[in-house]
Amino acid sequence: DTGVSQNPRHKITKRGQNVTFRCDPISEHNRLYWYRQTLGQGPEFLTYFQNEAQLEKSRLLSDRFSAERPKGSFSTLEIQRTEQGDSAMYLCASSLVGRGNEQFFGPGTRLTVL
Amino acid sequence: AQSVTQLDSQVPVFEEAPVELRCNYSSSVSVYLFWYVQYPNQGLQLLLKYLSGSTLVKGINGFEAEFNKSQTSFHLRKPSVHISDTAEYFCAVSEGQTGTASKLTFGTGTRLQVTL
Numbered sequence: 237d238t239g240v241s242q243n244p245r246h247k248i249t250k251r252g253q254n255v256t257f258r259c260d261p262i263s264e265h266n267r268l269y270w271y272r273q274t275l276g277q278g279p280e281f282l283t284y285f286q287n288e289a290q291l292e293k294s295r296l297l298s299d300r301f302s303a304e305r306p307k308g309s310f311s312t313l314e315i316q317r318t319e320q321g322d323s324a325m326y327l328c329a330s331s332l333v334g335r336g337n338e339q340f341f342g343p344g345t346r347l348t349v350l
Numbered sequence: 351a352q353s354v355t356q357l358d359s360q361v362p363v364f365e366e367a368p369v370e371l372r373c374n375y376s377s378s379v380s381v382y383l384f385w386y387v388q389y390p391n392q393g394l395q396l397l398l399k400y401l402s403g404s405t406l407v408k409g410i411n412g413f414e415a416e417f418n419k420s421q422t423s424f425h426l427r428k429p430s431v432h433i434s435d436t437a438e439y440f441c442a443v444s445e446g447q448t449g450t451a452s453k454l455t456f457g458t459g460t461r462l463q464v465t466l
């Protein structure tokens with residue numbers, strides 16, 4: 237399978253715990269994006285990387301959120317001290333610069349904070 | 351800043367009937383436009399995209415969309431829907447030209463419900 241993969245697919249945690257999600261993009265794609273989708277809403281942009289450089293962060297991304305893409309391949313999104321409001325689907329997408337910004341999405345990680 | 355409005359949150363339609371899902375956008379610069387489909391508990395799949403050139407864009411599964419710059423619209427159409435088209439549809443916009451375009455801004459989605 238050469239698509240975008242995300243792990244885990246589901247995560248249930250208690251408020252105050254830290255969680256980490258992983259995204260593996262399509263291998264030749266140099267851009268990687270994180271979005272968050274809550275029930276009944278469209279995805280909202282969180283951050284994106286070009287290779288290993290984090291080029292933009294949304295104001296939605298509070299200090300409790302951190303994302304990395306250390307070798308320009310896979311990426312991790314960590315949420316510290318989770319809150320119930322963090323419950324959402326976290327989507328990862330990847331794209332190739334120069335291809336009209338067509339982004340390919342993974343299946344998402346559904347986070348539930350109890 | 352860019353924004354997208356999907357005017358209909360739900361569109362019920364009978365199988366084999368035509369359908370139009372409406373999308374309007376706001377941006378001060380040139381844009382790329384996209385329609386994505388999302389099936390339950392899945393990620394988003396690209397249906398079609400407008401980058402430049404012909405304003406009528408054809409996508410997968412028989413869908414097409416027309417870019418109208420004067421009305422800042424990008425409505426999605428299908429002449430005859432099938433039960434399997436039942437899903438959530440998202441319109442998205444990206445500002446900028448190739449190489450600078452980055453984040454997508456999505457609308458709130460339209461739930462297409464196809465019944466017999």
